[in-house]
Amino acid sequence: MGFAVRFEKEKAYLKTANFDLVQTFECGQAFRWVCCGDKYTGVVSSKVLNMRQTGDEICLWPCTEDEFYAFWMDYFDLERDYAALIESFRPDPVLYKAACFGSGIRILKQDIWETLISFIVSSNNSIHRIKGIIKRISEKYGSRISFGGEEYYAFPKPDQLSKATIEDLVKCGAGYRAEFILKAAIKVNEGYTLRSLYNLSIEEARKELIEFSGIGQKVAECICLYSLGHMNAFPVDTWIKKSMELYYIGSACSKKAIMEQAKRLYGVNAGIAQQYLFYYARENKINEIVKINVDIEV
DNA sequence: TCCCAGGGCTTGT
């Protein structure tokens, strides 16, 4: 095991390498973790979890031993050796620098339904707005959870969201994506089994996902990576496109060319490489060609 | 004010 954990009355104390709460929750993979002072609070699969990091120890509460091993261990991808992975990136100076910058990122294994809707919302949108839209959708259609004197809202189940109207989804800020959201909710509520996607290869999963309106190649890659556990999925958004053009290609090119290049360069862990690159690019606002010469020095 | 944001769809070549 790459981690150590102990339990004290509804609290789990976790020690592991390569786990930083800020990096993990702010790297653009999840939209429902909220920072409040020195703690993060998230609503995940109808459960509220608090987390606080002090040095290399992370406290999770409320979290029993059973819940930890049955759910959170997988959710936080605790059995993967991220240190070895980063080390394997060392031959590529660009990627290695980005990986060191975001070395505390863990790829969360998130619920397929919530991930699907969330990344439909993400298209041509900003992370700040995505968070707000998903928050409002949860408050309007999700089940209320009272916890610790506060009110939280679970992400709405398919039957709850399928009762929404386009008009109300637009009021949540979804814009033209409202009809995509509703169509997906109805499709799932009427019997499409998202669970079956877990049994498919990445190629098959892509094909299935793209059948949803509002899901194209990029969003399908996000769902494959953040929910289905396909670490070779490689979402190409505007930041990744700019970074890859700057660092590896040298001029503007198609998204298809970027994906082919990524597959060649990064292989089976391309998705994790993508996360380091995305986080590095966005945090450092890598969008000017003049920065190449500075950033490329390792 | 314009530009951009974790893009996708439709239409035209």
Added chain:
DNA sequence: ACAAGCCATGGG
């Protein structure tokens, strides 16, 4: 297969 326009919204 590929390109161009359009899409709703708000932050910078």
